[in-house]
Amino acid sequence: MATMKDVATHAGVSLKTVSRVLNNEPHVQDKLRQKVFESVKEMGYVPSTSARNLRSNRTYTLHLITENIEGNFINTIQSGALRAAQKFGYNLVPTLLAEETLSSPKALKAWCKEFITQKKPDGVILVPPHSDQPLINQIFNQANIPVSRIGPNDIEISDSVNVTIDDRKAAKEVTEYLIRHGHRRIGFVRGIEFHGATHRRYDGYCDALREAGIGIDENLVKPGQFSFESGMTAGKALLELDQAPTAIFAANDDMAAGVIVSAYMKNLKIPEQISVVGFDDSELAERIWPSLSTVRQPLLTYGEQAAEFLVGRAGKHRNEQDKTPVQTELLEYKIIIRASTGSVSH
Amino acid sequence: MATMKDVATHAGVSLKTVSRVLNNEPHVQDKLRQKVFESVKEMGYVPSTSARNLRSNRTYTLHLITENIEGNFINTIQSGALRAAQKFGYNLVPTLLAEETLSSPKALKAWCKEFITQKKPDGVILVPPHSDQPLINQIFNQANIPVSRIGPNDIEISDSVNVTIDDRKAAKEVTEYLIRHGHRRIGFVRGIEFHGATHRRYDGYCDALREAGIGIDENLVKPGQFSFESGMTAGKALLELDQAPTAIFAANDDMAAGVIVSAYMKNLKIPEQISVVGFDDSELAERIWPSLSTVRQPLLTYGEQAAEFLVGRAGKHRNEQDKTPVQTELLEYKIIIRASTGSVSH
DNA sequence: TCTTGATATGATAACGTTGTCAATTGGGTG
């Protein structure tokens, strides 16, 4: 395996000159530059990442921090992040943190400390629900590690970059769509309570009802866990009400799929007797029958932008003074109307 | 940041002794061992991965090599691999290879060479369709990099470890299930042709028909791409036949979901008029209506075992002579009967 | 011609580990 020293000897220059050429540093004659490049090619030289990492105190590694990488949501984000990271020669490493880190700040701090010293990430990507937590973001900031947060709740609190959509507005719009189609009794299925998205989407739902002069009926709001099963449970509860809703808005697609199944089990026709909308536009939305109306989040772009930002930051010299300003990428969402929604029949 | 040297000074021993203690090497007095551990704890020392990597010529990194990480199949495998890797302190890095590497051996070799020299993987996990290719496996073997293959076609060809189920037998069993329930015209939707699984499952389907004395009707076999859309197309084609099948076996769940939707579009009742089975037991299978009968592959276990094996291999000293013997982990599959299959009605 | 300052180049140190090998110690044996 050829090293930089071999290349230097072959090209008749010093080690440092080769280093300069390969790192695009100035102060090298074009003639020597050429010669070095030729030697590199000729010897099939590939730099040693390990050596570079050690000396430069970097790892060329971004970490996607999450409790679980299963599921369409995180999977798609990861895919976007991976593409961007790989394009710039970075590794993207999914990293699982223990569940107790969500409830115990102490456990979180301990985990982060060990993680940082051991892995020396060049950047981290936080996804819900951890992107909602100010503390974890703060810990990484103090360690001077760039952070990208996806779908965070409070976009002002940190000097990370936030990549998100306007959940509340999207939820409002999709609720308005239902109202426009004659629905007045609209059920809502919440997500996990410590996910900010649960509250933002619920708020949007309320906004639309309020503006339409429809009172918020607590009976029409059911808890959920963002899971298919919890969607089934909530759907069943809503459909068994004395005054059942004519439409149900679930805070994500998995739960909406559960609602649809609960409707099938009651032999209700969708969308003739009950309209259903979800949120995310996951893989599932197009694969079920009837296909699901939903809100498309640009998940791939979330991942791409989050990673690209980190690469940009990591490339620069770390400087205690030079903190990142708050920066928020507010991406476009899109209401996707498919076959699971219809007009209310009088 | 405390280094090993600091720990050595603090404990009043040499650098090497600390190293020995931390690497669980013999030839250190218990007394000193204790002292070193105390100093490590006291100083909050964490070893530098970069330095260790450089010196030991390892990276503590496993790569999951694939064209695309999206989709339930690869996502679940990755999850299993990640858990196992992280448990042993390894990074799991998903790595995308260019699509042309499948058709061009030259491109594949070039890609692998650069990948190996640059990333110095401690082990690689190959998934379909690349796990079916003898060449890629051979390249890594020559570079002395341990390989785990998931669901490979030919389990004898290499000195990798293979983690798989008996696809053919599973496909046969599920077809037999349909036959037992009175089906004699059973459609089959193939997958991508250069995936070994496509052929293995088709062979199992044929085995069952042959043993039952049912001739194989070419009209009942349709091509597919393992995608939902291709399942819809194939389902439509099958259901429009003059002599339509009473059951359809799709080579994976995504296509089975497509078949189900194509049946809905023809107003057919499932399973009363048409039974559908898939393969994989993906997330989707339980979320659609009617829930899908299928074959469960232990995807999480695939990933876990593949990664665990690599960690075990990477730990040992690389030795040209000491090649891995062919080793195949044949895991258990399970036929899952849900609501999409029923008896044929006369 | 002599400075001067900018540009170009290289010698050498440094990063924090692990590997090699020599030195020291200790306990049993002749």
Next chain:
DNA sequence: CACCCAATTGACAACGTTATCATATCAAGA
């Protein structure tokens, strides 16, 4: 008491880069 083998310990080199600093070169100005 001398001897030997094994266990213990440490000094130092090595991994392949990047960073620091000194030196060499050169064009322009005095």
